[in-house]
Amino acid sequence: MMERPVKLACASCPAHPCAVCRPLPPPARTELMAAIEAYHHPPSAEIPLARGSVNILADGLVLVERSLDDKRRQVVAFRFPGDMLCFDGEPETTSRLRTVAVTAVTVCRLPSELITDLGRRHAEFLEAMMEGACREISWLGERLLTLGRMSAQERIAIFLLEMLSRSGQPLGPGGEVSVHLPMNREDIADYLGLNVETVSRTLSRFKRMGLIRLPKPGRAVIADDAPLRAQAPLRVAGPVGQA
Amino acid sequence: MMERPVKLACASCPAHPCAVCRPLPPPARTELMAAIEAYHHPPSAEIPLARGSVNILADGLVLVERSLDDKRRQVVAFRFPGDMLCFDGEPETTSRLRTVAVTAVTVCRLPSELITDLGRRHAEFLEAMMEGACREISWLGERLLTLGRMSAQERIAIFLLEMLSRSGQPLGPGGEVSVHLPMNREDIADYLGLNVETVSRTLSRFKRMGLIRLPKPGRAVIADDAPLRAQAPLRVAGPVGQA
DNA sequence: CGTTATTTTGATCGTCATCAATGCATGTGG
DNA sequence: CCACATGCATTGATGACGATCAAAATAACG
Numbered sequence: 001m002m003e004r005p006v007k008l009a010c011a012s013c014p015a016h017p018c019a020v021c022r023p024l025p026p027p028a029r030t031e032l033m034a035a036i037e038a039y040h041h042p043p044s045a046e047i048p049l050a051r052g053s054v055n056i057l058a059d060g061l062v063l064v065e066r067s068l069d070d071k072r073r074q075v076v077a078f079r080f081p082g083d084m085l086c087f088d089g090e091p092e093t094t095s096r097l098r099t100v101a102v103t104a105v106t107v108c109r110l111p112s113e114l115i116t117d118l119g120r121r122h123a124e125f126l127e128a129m130m131e132g133a134c135r136e137i138s139w140l141g142e143r144l145l146t147l148g149r150m151s152a153q154e155r156i157a158i159f160l161l162e163m164l165s166r167s168g169q170p171l172g173p174g175g176e177v178s179v180h181l182p183m184n185r186e187d188i189a190d191y192l193g194l195n196v197e198t199v200s201r202t203l204s205r206f207k208r209m210g211l212i213r214l215p216k217p218g219r220a221v222i223a224d225d226a227p228l229r230a231q232a233p234l235r236v237a238g239p240v241g242q243a
Numbered sequence: 244m245m246e247r248p249v250k251l252a253c254a255s256c257p258a259h260p261c262a263v264c265r266p267l268p269p270p271a272r273t274e275l276m277a278a279i280e281a282y283h284h285p286p287s288a289e290i291p292l293a294r295g296s297v298n299i300l301a302d303g304l305v306l307v308e309r310s311l312d313d314k315r316r317q318v319v320a321f322r323f324p325g326d327m328l329c330f331d332g333e334p335e336t337t338s339r340l341r342t343v344a345v346t347a348v349t350v351c352r353l354p355s356e357l358i359t360d361l362g363r364r365h366a367e368f369l370e371a372m373m374e375g376a377c378r379e380i381s382w383l384g385e386r387l388l389t390l391g392r393m394s395a396q397e398r399i400a401i402f403l404l405e406m407l408s409r410s411g412q413p414l415g416p417g418g419e420v421s422v423h424l425p426m427n428r429e430d431i432a433d434y435l436g437l438n439v440e441t442v443s444r445t446l447s448r449f450k451r452m453g454l455i456r457l458p459k460p461g462r463a464v465i466a467d468d469a470p471l472r473a474q475a476p477l478r479v480a481g482p483v484g485q486a
Numbered sequence: 487c488g489t490t491a492t493t494t495t496g497a498t499c500g501t502c503a504t505c506a507a508t509g510c511a512t513g514t515g516g
Numbered sequence: 517c518c519a520c521a522t523g524c525a526t527t528g529a530t531g532a533c534g535a536t537c538a539a540a541a542t543a544a545c546g
Contacts, residue, residue: 066388068476074388088381094478095388097381119366126369127362133376138331138340140383145309145317145338147390148436152534185493193391198534200494217493217543233311235337395502428525438503443526460511460525 005037008108013058015082020056020110023128028118035114041101047085049099052112054129055085060105061182065190066095075191076140078102078183080166087133103182142234147193150233155192156202157231160212164222165236175224182218248280251351256301258325263299263353266371271361278357284344290328292342295355297372298328303348304425308433309338318434319383321345321426323409330376346425385477390436393476398435399445400474403455407465408479418467425461 010016010033021029038058041047047062049055062079064086079085085099085107119126146155164179171177181188185196192199203220206212211228213221222228229235253259253276264272281301284290290305292298305322307329322328328342328350362369389398407422414420424431428439435442446463449455454471456464465471472478 064384066384068388068392070476072388072392072476074384074391076384076387087377088384095385097384119370123363123366123369126366126373130369130373130376133373133380134330137376137379137383140380140387141307141309141317141319141331141340142338143387144319144383144390144436145311145315147387148317148433149311149315190391193387195535196493197495197536201534204494233313233315439525440504440527441502444502447526 005039005109006106008036008038008058008106010036013108015056015058018056018082019084019128019132020054020125023124024118024122028122028125032110032114032118035111037109037111039107039109041105041107043101043103045101047099047101047105047107049086050109050112052115054110054112054115056108056110057081057083057085058106058108061102062105062107063100063102063183063187063191065098065100067098068095073190074193075187076143078163078166078191084132087136102187146234152192152194152198152202153205153231154233155194156199156206157228158234158236159188159192160206160220160222161225161228161232161236163220164225171225175226176221177225178215178219178221180218181220184217248282248352249349251279251281251301251349253279256351258299258301261299261325262327262371262375263297263368266367267361267365271365271368275353275357275361278354280352280354282350282352284348284350286344286346288344290342290344290348290350292329293352293355295358297353297355297358299351299353300324300326300328301349301351304345305348305350306343306345306426306430306434308341308343310341311338316433317436318430319386321409321434327375330379345430389477395435395437395441395445396448396474397476398437399442399449400471401477401479402431402435403449403463403465404468404471404475404479406463407468414468418469419464420468421462421464423461424463427460 010021010029017029021032024032047055057079059081062083062085064076064079065073066076067073086097088097119129146158150158160179163181164177167177167179169177169179183191185199188194189196189199194202203212203214206228207214209227210223211231212223215221253264253272260272264275267275290298300322302324305326305328307319307322308316309319310316329340331340362372389401393401403422406424407420410420410422412420412422426434428442432439432442437445446455446457449471450457452470453466454474455466458464
């Protein structure tokens, strides 16, 4: 599944240059590329994160989750190509933290020694990491607002706009876009603090309202984003997990 | 209110040594102390955070909130002495981010130039900041789980244990502790994604159940923490916002 | 095709929000 | 010191939104 590292030329990386290499001067970048190990994981595989390492998603979709013994689960974030998988170092917290592949994925790992070393030699590198962490914190604050204070309709609207934004797709002619949603309803529900049925019902309502079409599971077509945004109390910006 | 800086000897700081100065070698620490400006703020004053500066709470209680135009509000965190007030640099997000004094407070500000400079000269400093940010991220993930997946009872139990833990008080003889709760019910409600009445009702229920006593607003007495922990699906660790 | 997983839809219930009133502190001026 | 005002906390009555339980419809897969 993930055993042996795959060689992946950074230049051909779908997410190049990512937040990690961008701040580095060319020679350091070369050094970093040499040390990178890429791994493939199949859907629903847990992605092991070595303590202290930095892991960048090169391709596919990943989710970060926290869960309790009684099988309640919260999806903390979805990760897109170019994102750091996880900032949390130590699992000293009580809920279980896991990083799981939603689709087949490719992950680039930078070993922890390399990270420490680069950090010591290039302050900009640590500064960029710090900036990424601060963005994540800021975004998590908005997630709290969403889970703590918003209705099911509002959460779903925000979710759709977020996926649209992260897909990187421009609005097509007439403002129509087809958004790929590789995660299933349960993942969406656990991301939004709802249950599957509510997610399904709300999506259906949006369909009836003419805001979206649902040609097949795994895909939503947004006819025009304006009415959707009217449903969302947050102006959904964009990317998280990387700068 | 906050206009002119107060001189505050770091050695006499209630939160000394905090996460910011601890990693620094003695000479750098002296330098940092010289540059520190301390400010006082009265209850419910908004605390201005200069872009790029680092602000440490020396004394009192502060809350970090995000709010919408329609007056819905989410309290993201409470800050205790020794904590960094806020990691989020840029308010590029759509919800309004504010840092507000709950009680009268003293805040130490490290100007942004000093921070940049210290970061460049002492990698341990940036590393410590990064570690603090990662802890914050980890903790925010658990907050998401709390707001997304827990009942009112569970949230209140977690809240009480958190306040107990952060108060730094040891359990008294017979396991009894009196926890100071300087924030009002509305702040608690907005912290937990509930409304005031539910908070009040749940506290009353805990009182009836014999888990706590409420001698006067602003104080809760926990007779024995074990039954409270039985209500909380999370093992509440401790400090956040600093290492 | 038949089998299984996922999604959608429906019926009902419970938790928490809302609306409204009362209780209880703290503070001020008479 | 008391009457009164004000702000906050508690308690009660009611209702709505989303959860739960159950079944049908659709998609995925061998």
